[in-house]
Amino acid sequence: MTVRCFEKKDSLQVAKLFRNIVSNLEYYNDLAKEHEIDRYSEKKIIEKINDDPLSIIVAESGNEIIGICFNRFDDYTIWLEWILTNENYRKKGISRRLVNFLEQTAIERNCHKIWCDCRTSNSISKSFLKSVGFEFIATIENHWYKQDFILLQKKIDV
Numbered sequence: 163m164t165v166r167c168f169e170k171k172d173s174l175q176v177a178k179l180f181r182n183i184v185s186n187l188e189y190y191n192d193l194a195k196e197h198e199i200d201r202y203s204e205k206k207i208i209e210k211i212n213d214d215p216l217s218i219i220v221a222e223s224g225n226e227i228i229g230i231c232f233n234r235f236d237d238y239t240i241w242l243e244w245i246l247t248n249e250n251y252r253k254k255g256i257s258r259r260l261v262n263f264l265e266q267t268a269i270e271r272n273c274h275k276i277w278c279d280c281r282t283s284n285s286i287s288k289s290f291l292k293s294v295g296f297e298f299i300a301t302i303e304n305h306w307y308k309q310d311f312i313l314l315q316k317k318i319d320v
């Protein structure tokens with residue numbers, strides 16, 4: 163398995179994997195799913211990568227994309243937008259490796275911190291984020307898509 167920056171040839175696979183996972187997630191309402199799936203369509207993924215070549219990291223096994231990390235530069239912090247692993251490859255350390263790679267790109271971008279949100283009900287993601295070094299900041303109720311979230315941060319030694 164390789165973790166690397168996104169290349170344009172990955173766009174179809176990345177959009178498809180994202181759509182398949184997000185459309186089946188129990189934590190988000192229909193509005194959230196519809197909006198997020200549209201935000202990471204094949205076309206918008208290409209626009210995103212043209213803006214920032216480090217903003218999509220992928221895990222690949224053979225020729226198959228099995229993990230994705232969408233992120234963005236946010237005023238000298240990195241906002242972790244989404245991290246996902248194909249269901250058949252979970253609990254094998256793939257997302258941990260995506261976060262490690264993201265940290266290296268954060269350092270390259272002069273950022274001292276990665277932060278993100280997580281649905282309050284997503285206990286697997288909360289456990290994952292804690293395990294890779296994120297700490298709780300706050301709970302924000304009735305927020306994006308009228309749902310409840312927590313904010314977390316991971317400080318980076320620079």
Ligand SMILES: CC(C)(COP(=O)(O)OP(=O)(O)OC[C@H]1O[C@@H](n2cnc3c(N)ncnc32)[C@H](O)[C@@H]1OP(=O)(O)O)[C@@H](O)C(=O)NCCC(=O)NCCS
Nearest residue numbers: 244245246247252253254255256257258286287289290293
């Ligand atoms: C959350 C998610 C990204 C984790 O990906 P993963 O590749 O399976 O995670 P890893 O194998 O790297 O796990 C690293 C650590 O996270 C924790 N973890 C991962 N899955 C877990 C689970 N199902 N239950 C409890 N802890 C878990 C463990 O501490 C694990 O370390 P360990 O294997 O040494 O015990 C994956 O479950 C996923 O894609 N979920 C659906 C999408 C989603 O909700 N994404 C987060 C919102 S942005």
